[in-house]
Amino acid sequence: IAGFEAVVRGIVLAAYPLLMYRAWGDAVVVSKWYLAVGVMSLLTVFTIPLLVRYLSRRWVYALGISLYVLSACFGIVGGKATTAALLCHAMAAATAFVCFNAYVLDHVAKLDFGRLESLRLLYGGVGWTVGPMLGVWLMQFWHGAPFVIVALGALSMLALIWRLRLGNARVQVLANQRTASHNPLVFLRRFFFQPRLVAGWFFTVMRSCGWWVYIVYVGIFAVQNGLGDQVGGMATSLANAGLFLAPLMLRWIQRRSVRRAVRTGFLLSGTFFILGALVSPLPWATVAMLVLGSVFLVLLDVCGGLPFLMSVKPSQRTEMSAVYSSFRDVSGILSPGMAWLALQFAPVTGVFAVGGLGLLAAWGVAGYLHPQLGVPGAQRVRASRRVRADPT
Secondary structure, eight states, X not given: OHHXXXXXXXXXXXXXXXXXXXXXXXXXXXXXXXXXXXHHHHHHHHHHHHXXXXXXXXXXXXXXXXXXXXHHHHHHHOTTHHHHXXXXXXXXHHHHHHHHHHHHHHHSOGGGHHHHHHHHHHHTXXXXXXXXXXXXXXXXXXXXXXXXXXXXXXHHHHHHHHHHTOOSSXXXXXXXXXXXXXXXXXXXXXXXXXXXXXXHHHHHHHHHHHHHHHHHHHHHHHHHTTOOTHHHHHHHHHHHGGGGGHHHHHHHHHTSOHHHHHHHHHHHHHHHHHHHHHTTTSHHHHHHHHHHHHHHHHHHHHHTTHHHHTTOOGGGHHHHHHHHHHHHHHHHXXXXXXXXXXXXXSOTHHHHHHHHHHHHHHHHHHTXXXXXXXXXXXXXXXXXXXXXXXXX
């Protein structure tokens, strides 16, 4: 499923910013539309638990994927209808992400989350790596060509979900879910009273903001500085090629700790984003710095969501899956809002600098994570005994 969705989303990942820029001709206007789409996508996320209460989760999943097909139809029309395509695409991604993570929490043990994330990224590596560059390349022949692939990929994904006969939650969790409230105000209050969940969610938001800035503004920066349309797609594909390193990154994380991995990812990605802004008189150097920063965003893709997922209570899986999935939409609101503000006073490189500062802020917050987060219980006990036995 992750592999098919990577194709569906990856093929238009770099195409959407370029098509939106062509349709509206102004980076500020594009940022405003992305902000509006982010708000609608966020509202979609918080309606999913309510829909799941009345429909099977599999049906909700299917409705979400159908929105991918609708987005492809708008994309084929082209022009300013691309905005409607972007909206449907974002709503589809939000719905699919909530349902996917709910299934993950139902069927995957906490200590296997890291392995699952690395495998998910590995299976999606081809779609995320080849897709952005291929989508931009196809646009030069016909603007609707990438959207044909979106429609075919979404239909294949839908067929696979129905073939697997994915249902609702596991039997032992159903009783808890029947009594759980699906009112967004109720489960949001529960979320805010759990500091570990709030911190884990903040990490995913800032990681997503980093990707948002990279994907949307590298292509616009390249066009404005005469580097051509292809650079944005190539930079996105090159960054996503790092997904093939996910299993190696997981091994590196397992030899250290989730806390150290999260801090390393935020520190180095934020540093390279700021360096990219500082060397902006050399456009190719800026692109190179941002590509290096994206390597550490991939590291955060592997480990950045673990603090949240490891803290979710079994009785709150569907609701907290919706909260967790909102990081994509909150970043889709926060990032264009921040970009719009930065563009009032600075060129596009100012967006890279502000994004880098946000990543460094997350690095500071990650310092409060437990040093042994994600370590199996037996190993954690042995480690604590060694610390007590050490006279220093």
